Amino acid sequence: MATTPMVPPILAAGNTNFDVNPAPPPPGTDMTGICFRDQLWLNTYPLDRNLVFDYFAMSPFYDWTCNNEQLRLRSIHPLDISHLSYDPSLNTRTEYMLSELLEPHLFVFRKQKRDGPEKATPMLTYYILDGSIYQAPQLCNVFSARVGRALYHISKAFTTAASKLEKIGYVDAESENEALESKAPKETIDLKEVKRVDHILASLHRKLPPAPPPPPFPEGYAPPASTEGEKRSEEQQAEPQLPSVDPILDQGPSKRMKF
Known part of the structure; x- marks a missing residue:
C-alpha cells in the first residue's frame, strides 16, 4: 500500500492547528460538544480514503500515542490493517480503524484498544461528515437524551390537555346554569x-246556609250503657251546634x- 503524503510545511506553518505543541495530550473521552473543520486543507487536498486520516490527525480528537502514528513515522500508511494486526510492537496501544466510508461525504473512524492480533476492544467512534469532524455520542447517552425528550413532550402534552379540559368544564358549567335559568319559568x-x-x-x-244537624237514631235502637264518650256526646247534643265550616x-x- 502506498504511503500517505505528509502535510506540506508551508501549510502546516499557516494552520493554527500546527502552531501549538505538535504532540498535544491525548483528547478527553467526552468531546461531543465540539466540531473540527479546516477549510484550507479541504480546498487544497481531496478528501478520500488515502488522505482522510491525515485530515483526521489534524483534529483535537486524534491521539498522538496511537499505533497509527507509529506507522506514519515508518512511512507506512496508518490504516494498513496488516501492520496494525500482526506487528507485535503495536499490540499495546490504541489505534484508529476506518470502519465505514461513503466518499467523499462520510468517513467513520473507530477508536479501539489492541489486545492481540485478533482481538480489539472498541472505545469511541468519530465521523467526518462533508469535511466536519465530530465525536459520536455513546449509545447510553443517546437513549437517555431521547427518553428525556420524550418525557418532556409527554408531560407538556398532559399539562396542555389538563388546562384545556378545565376551560371546557368551566364553560360547560356556565352554559348549563344559563340553560337552567332560562328554562325555569318566572x-x-x-x-x-x-x-x-x-x-x-x-x-x-x-x-251558604249552615250545615244540617245529624239524623236521629232509628226506632228500636237501644243505646248502650252510659259511658264517658256518651256523656260527652249528650252534652254536645244539648249544646247548640255551630254551623260546620267548610275547610x-x-x-x-x-x-x-x-x-
Whole structure:
C-alpha cells in the first residue's frame, strides 16, 4: 500500500492547528460538544480514503500515542490493517480503524484498544461528515437524551390537555346554569288578583246556609250503657251546634301568604 503524503510545511506553518505543541495530550473521552473543520486543507487536498486520516490527525480528537502514528513515522500508511494486526510492537496501544466510508461525504473512524492480533476492544467512534469532524455520542447517552425528550413532550402534552379540559368544564358549567335559568319559568304574582279571589271566597262563605244537624237514631235502637264518650256526646247534643265550616272555603285573607 502506498504511503500517505505528509502535510506540506508551508501549510502546516499557516494552520493554527500546527502552531501549538505538535504532540498535544491525548483528547478527553467526552468531546461531543465540539466540531473540527479546516477549510484550507479541504480546498487544497481531496478528501478520500488515502488522505482522510491525515485530515483526521489534524483534529483535537486524534491521539498522538496511537499505533497509527507509529506507522506514519515508518512511512507506512496508518490504516494498513496488516501492520496494525500482526506487528507485535503495536499490540499495546490504541489505534484508529476506518470502519465505514461513503466518499467523499462520510468517513467513520473507530477508536479501539489492541489486545492481540485478533482481538480489539472498541472505545469511541468519530465521523467526518462533508469535511466536519465530530465525536459520536455513546449509545447510553443517546437513549437517555431521547427518553428525556420524550418525557418532556409527554408531560407538556398532559399539562396542555389538563388546562384545556378545565376551560371546557368551566364553560360547560356556565352554559348549563344559563340553560337552567332560562328554562325555569318566572312566576309573577298580581296582588290585585289575590285580593279579588279573597273577596269572592268570603262572599260565598256568607251566602251558604249552615250545615244540617245529624239524623236521629232509628226506632228500636237501644243505646248502650252510659259511658264517658256518651256523656260527652249528650252534652254536645244539648249544646247548640255551630254551623260546620267548610275547610276549603274557610281560607280568609288572614291565613294567606302575604306578598
